[in-house]
Amino acid sequence: MxxxxxxxxxxxxxxxxxxxxxxxxxxxxxxxxxxxxxxxxxxxxxxxxxxxxxxxxxxxxxxxxxxxxxxxxxxxxxxxxxxxxxxxxxxxxxxxxxxxxxxxxxxxxxxxxxxxxxxxxxxxxxxxxxxxxxxxxxxxxxxxxxxxxxxxxxxxAGYAEWAEGTAFPDGIVARGDRSREGLEKKAAFVLDVLQRRCGLLGGDWRALTAFQVYTEHEIGPLLASQFAPRGLLSLGLHWHPCRPPVQELEFEIDARCxxxxxxxx
The missing domain is CATH 3.30.1330 (60s Ribosomal Protein L30; Chain: A;)
Structure with a gap:
């Protein structure tokens, strides 16, 4: 731990x-x-x-x-x-x-x-x-x-779909895949990591006050499959049409209480 x-x-x-x-x-x-x-x-x-x-x-x-x-x-x-x-x-x-x-x-x-x-x-x-x-x-x-x-x-902190400890860019989740299925894999990976980090900090995921998504891609299709099951839609997602800071990354999220x-x- x-x-x-x-x-x-x-x-x-x-x-x-x-x-x-x-x-x-x-x-x-x-x-x-x-x-x-x-x-x-x-x-x-x-x-x-x-x-x-x-x-x-x-x-x-x-x-x-x-x-x-x-x-x-x-x-x-x-x-x-x-x-x-x-x-x-x-x-x-x-x-x-x-x-x-x-x-x-x-x-x-x-x-x-x-x-x-x-x-x-x-x-x-x-x-x-x-x-x-x-x-x-x-x-x-x-x-x-x-x-x-x-x-x-x-x-x-902001986190994108690159698995820690892996080579870059080979460790990018669904690298180069901008389809709905690819974005779902990216979002699921990032959300899993953030939820785990929240627990390691001793924070309460249910107490989040803001949740910011950074991607140039449409996130509407991901709401029901990725965000709703994690109790995030009641916050009102803040979607910023932005790219992560390193080339080839497509999907980043940060959050706060x-x-x-x-x-x-």
């Missing part, structure tokens, strides 16, 4: 996913997660500055950043995506977020089919804030228990 790690500030825990981003985050007892979306997306460098300013305004350290949502002009090659990730991790390292056991910040990074940005931009971000039940300094590994007090806010959301200038 995967092991959760506490963030630098011990305000959230994360499920390791690799150096570019974690697989997901969950608020530790005494904290909750807030999502803030930019009214006008900002280039990544300016976005980091705006995130830092917002955190200062709310009395939070930069290490409170726990998730990010990006938009990019078009899908990268595998090597090009690695170059972007290296710069991204460099900034998070300067913020004091990256440690030996990895990068705690969850992320999605997708490419709009219509009106794409000229360069990668910040669309939204998540951060932790204390709740009235904060118990600073008393958080231990046992706080990851499902019986832990306080809100269980969590964010599941966050009760406080803002839109900021």
């Amino acid at each position: 995967a092991t959760l790690h506490n963030s630098t500030g011990s305000d959230y825990a994360y499920l390791p996913g690799g150096m570019p981003f974690s697989s997901g985050v969950v608020a530790l007892p005494g904290f909750e997660i807030v999502r803030a979306r930019f009214a006008r997306p900002l280039p990544v460098a300016a976005g980091f500055e705006a995130v830092a300013a917002h955190l200062r305004e709310h009395g939070r350290p930069q290490t409170a950043l726990c998730a990010a949502e990006l938009r990019s002009p078009e899908p990268w090659s595998f090597a090009g995506f690695a170059d972007f990730n290296a710069a991204w991790v460099g900034t998070l390292r300067r913020w004091g977020l990256v440690r030996q056991d990895g990068n705690p910040v969850a992320r999605s990074n997708v490419c709009p089919v219509h009106e794409p940005p000229a360069e990668p931009v910040f669309h939204a971000f998540c951060y932790t804030v204390p709740t009235s039940a904060a118990q600073a300094g008393l958080l231990t590994t046992s706080d990851h228990s499902e019986r832990a007090p306080g809100p269980r806010n969590f964010v599941l 966050v009760r406080r959301e803002l839109v900021i200038d």
